[in-house]
Amino acid sequence: MKNIISLILGGGRGTRLFPLTKYRSKPAVPFAAKYRLIDIPISNCLNSGLNQVYILTQFLSVSLHRHITSTYKFDTFAAGFVEALAAQQTLDSTDWYQGTADAVRQNLRYIQQRGIEYVLILSGDQLYRMDYRDMIKTHMDNDADVTIGTLPVPREDVSGFGVVKLDENGRVVEFAEKPQTEEDINHYRTSPEWLRSRGLEPRGREHLASMGIYLFRRDVLVDLLTRYEHTDFGKEVFPSSIASHHVQSHLFDGYWEDVGTIRSFMKANLDLTTENPPMALDTEEFRIFTRPRYLPPTRMAGAMITDSLIADGCTIGSGTVIENSVIGVRCRIGRDVTIRDSVVIGADYYESDQEFQRKSPTTPAVGIGERSVIQGAIIDKNCRIGRDVRIINDSVTEQKERDNVTICDGIVVCAKNTVLADGWKLGP
Known part of the structure; x- marks a missing residue:
């Protein structure tokens, strides 16, 4: 589809995913033992036949750029590209991106190429599988100016999303960003009968939320962003353009998860370990x-592993028990270790014997030391967890920080490069 360009938004500061975003942007956060979050929307594009992809980045983007450059290479005879565009000062703009729409506005020159008719805008921190060709068909069949990907959600989740109100043909007639009052929430309810008529079983989900996936006619997008100074699609662009443009809804009822918090990141990873x-x-x-x-x-030398994902390049010692966990690449786990309900992201490198010997005698090796116990925790890359370490949030503390170890939403997170000496313990 040579007439479509895809723009993937790299996201903001990622404060709700801190400390996983201490050294990297949200889309660069590792996921499912061997991937990064950005791999999801890029893979969806490539699997949908869309191979002209830009990723708009701003915060802590070095590792994201490195990953994209080393992963998505097209040979000389294959048309297409996947390129990262960092925020930059120009003669027209000297500011950082002020929102989703402003990020696209500052990169309009990349979509105003000859032959481009449509622009697909995606988020870089969501988990889902979607064939965008279905959404493109919805857009074409309805001769729409804009099409919004929508997902049915239960009433209790409505206040966290942008929601739409549709006419009988699925055209968006109203859009509200995160409605809070009972009156507003009731106003945006979608008829269960209408959802069933579209082949979607409501199951208590009677509101349609925006997925942050938008397909624009290129000329309409350029006009909206140059005529007005709107900075955000959900808060400003859609509410103001519905009256003057044909905005269509595309229904999606597959798995979709917004990985915006530590809790949702943990859940999304551990969900992959189920049967x-x-x-x-x-x-x-x-x-x-x-x-x-x-x-x-x-x-694995005599280890017992149940309902878990184990990436390549790991060594797991005898007597170790791993249950319902995700273990990333190059992870070295000693003997008699217990890991339950946890995500261990792994390491960027193998530490040689010579490198280890040059360090302080009290500094553990990269990996998990013998007889350590880790439960309900996220261990970021290149952490050095010593022998007999105990990482369990026994007190069910919601927020706390100590020794580069943070408790967020009740989940223990060891930041990248954390060092925990032999015998270190969390809890009373």
């Missing part, structure tokens, strides 16, 4: 692409 995961990774139809690392197979 019937909501988003299966082992499918040929819609593969998730990422950087090839050429690592050796994981070696």
